[in-house]
Amino acid sequence: MIEVKNLTKRFGPKVAVDNLSFTVTKGEVLGFLGPNGAGKSTTMRMVTGFFPATSGDIQICGISMRDQAEEAKTKIGYLPESAPLYNDMTVSSFLGWVAEMRGIKGKAKKEAVSRVIDTCFLQSVAKQAIDTLSKGYRHRTCLAQSLIHDPEVLILDEPTDGLDPNQKHEVRRLIKELGKEKAVLFSTHILEEVEAACSRAVIVDRGRIVADGTPAELKEKGDGSLHELFRKVTTRDTAKVA
Template sequence: MIKVENLKKVFGAKVAVDGVSFTVERGEVLGFLGPNGAGKSTTMRMVTGYLTPTGGRVTVGGHDIAEQSVLAKSRIGYLPENAPAYLDMTVRGFLRFSAEIRGLHGAARDTAVDRVVETCSLEAVLHQSIETLSKGYKHRTCFAQSLIHDPDVLVLDEPTDGLDPNQKFEARKLIRRMGEKKAILFSTHILEEVDAVCSRVIIIDRGRIVANGTPEELRKRVPSGRLDDLFRSLTLPDTLKGGK
């Protein structure tokens, strides 16, 4: 469903993403792992059509994101980093807007809104303006927006960020359940999430893929069999990257 070929992004003199290729099929949950500043968000922004790649190609559901951007984007549900939302709108208003802009009107819109409100447990804050929400609720509102059109492809940038442990548990369960029928690409820097959710893992550092495989395969690559040891051996801490 998602096919990324040799994707590259250069900001001025800085190479943020350098020749990244991978695919995500239906029924797969691909965990995108890496230290902060490794290029995770930049890659996701190119996959979802927000940023224009410097080089390479992205297709979603067979549609090229650059050439058939509207068609490709209609297949994706996207939760951007920090879960942006229009603060002056109510949760309900925001979800109704998200539904309408994705072609759901009238009864279809109301059904879709009801569905995601239930999935993301937003009943209690439905008529509150987003400005007044706690971080967890705001995050879930934006998550709900990404599910409104029941997309085949989900791109989630740190979907559990800002959630409390209970909410994290629920979110992971939800992602795993949805991963049975959708193609999901999600980024995180929390290693425990990998075992909880992912069917496959990509570790990215300084814009390059340094590991790609199932959690079990990756574990076999270090003697201790622990993902965090592998992660540390493959990636450089943020502080050492400054000069690059």
């Protein structure tokens, strides 16, 4: 479903993503771990077609993001890191607009909007203006827009960031549920989330994959602790530059 081969991204002299390759198949939830600035968001932005890659290839359901970006984008639902929304709209009008942008119209549009409102528990704020929403609701509204076209591929950049423990639990449950039918790629730096929601995880550091496996395998590598492995394979901000 998602096939990334030798993906590289340079910003001037800085290499943000360095020759990264991975695949996510249907029914798999891949956790993307790494310290801040490891290149997680940059990778996701390339996979979703927002940034062009410096080199490498991205295939979404067999469609190349480089050559047929518009078609490839129809297969993806994406939740950006900061959960950006148009503040002047109401929740339901925003979701309706995203549906229209995705070519869903009329009755199907109404159904799609009410389906995602139910899935993401937005009933109580559906008619509310987005700029009056709390952070949790904003996040869920953005998550709802990523599900509106029932995509085959779901890419979520820190989907639980800024949510309270109850909401975090709900979102993890939702990701796990959605992962049965779709290919899900989600980034986080909360290690507990990996065990709670992922079927596989990779750890990224300085734009490279430094560990890859199921949560159980990764735990084993870290002598029974994911935290231990994470500290071992990633570079700390405080570490001296070699």
